[in-house]
Amino acid sequence: MINTRQPTGRAPWPLILIEGGEKSGKSWAAAQLSASEKVGQTYWIDLGEGAADEYGAIPGARYLVVEHDGTWGSILTQVREVREEAARAAKAGEPPVVLVIDSMTAEWDLLKDWAANRAKEAAAKKGRHVDPNDEIKIPMNFWNDATTRHRRLMTLLMTFPGIVVMTARGKEVASLDAAGRPIEGSKEYKVEGHKNLAFDSSAWVRLSRDRPPVVVGARSVHAGIRPGVDDPHELPEGWSLEGLVFDVLRCDPQGTRAREMTTLQAGAESPDLDNLSPETERLLGVAEDASNVSELTLCWTATGAALKAEQITQAEADHIARRIKALGAEMQAAA
Template structure:
């Protein structure tokens, strides 16, 4: 693969602006609270609203989606999934695409309910602990003492948070209404070392710690008490610090369309995904290529100033293309066959060289 000639200068950067619309965007609602407080009931009841389109329901380890369809007027579709993160993510992506289609057609908003965010985060937490147990260091430790405390690397928690954030990003940018139900309860307060603080309690939401911040409106529900708005991002209603707003005769329909002021003209918050560089889309393209000529063409096209890649990013993308080409030359062996030996690699290289010479001779 040869680098293209010339030292083209990158195009001048132009200022990009737009006028604010003033339109109230569709919300991401967090509804959390005690068991039996009415969280699931309120979401199922909302599915019968004449102001919304189709509601899709993802039941994650809660098991109440079928039963709550018996509520008068309830009208939602349960999304089937196999329990894996990948399938759940793909189904959320599918709902996102359908919501985008409905919004473009001027139809009432699509609604996605996830019951619950607590179950989703618990799944990712269990996945992180299992990965920690499988590390070489921890396997050796647990083999010696099965009850030993073991450390989980920060990189594993970063992976769990990244998976969580991929779904939250889709919910925040959904061209419709997103509802996340979660468990919340009173627990003993703990210090920085995780030790209980005597005679001090605090309320804890059973989910990833940033869920409350990521939500547009955070509602807490307790048995035998009116729901409260803990936090809201809105110009129409205000919640003072440490003074939750009590909602009497609460319904999600009233909250969304009256108190928050959403309408069919609402739009998702305009939030492009934040990325540290422009490399990842290129790496995704490279991983999907199985033709060396296409890889070579991509390798040559990378330095084009229109791609806006830095010198370091160009080097990274080209290295990935070269690595992918090498993988096509030396495909991975089937399970059980073991890695290619040095002799096999040399033999394969010699065969490729001979094939190239034969091709040159024919021309």
């Protein structure tokens, strides 16, 4: 039997990437959106930018700064909490909740540093001296772990039942050849962040200090920009994210819904890796930060206690166990 349904034709709530050079107004535009009467409560997660407090003085701005301790587990937990509040507001028929993440450049830098530190620790365990000034080669499995963490965050943002604004840095950099060497006299524009950041966004805005703002790309029936066919669309003077969301993309609080995404599962006993419980995320972080087998053993004991207390499911406990086993094998190989 084929399971089907008719498409709704409704525009989903947007995941907006607003990027550009330094001091081009990315955070300012996000703060201005919070002043709109068409949106509900705005939550601001500051990652490495430090503009959240000062921009609260912008006339009409009304957002709340989300506090976290800078760790991945804390950041992801707060995103989940805001997402739940956004779902509650949508169900109650309230104006859409807005989540601002400032910036996704810092988010990917955090994950890159995490992967690099793991590589240094692995090298040290093998008895190799690591000069802090030398560039460390990060194994592919560490890159894969960093990408997995990023993907969990992006899935939460892509299915957010409200409006998400992500800022990122962008600039022209030297073009590289296939071997990673700079090509003399050739430059290309690059968004600083995970390579799929622009791809995952539903609307992509570029700001500049010396050129008009442009919509580089948009996934929209009403304002779509076809790559290789349509030129980037210049925004008029006095533009705003409010106008982009409600007038250009035609999001309607009464009919717009969050994007629906079905993630592929490895099997019936596998947990939904994009919707792990906060305790599972915490235990995975403890395992990945363990420096020896004894610490992994303590993490396994804590996993059993969490399962008994019904803080995690059996599938999540099995997932943590597999991760602990893999990390233990890496440690034994290094030894």
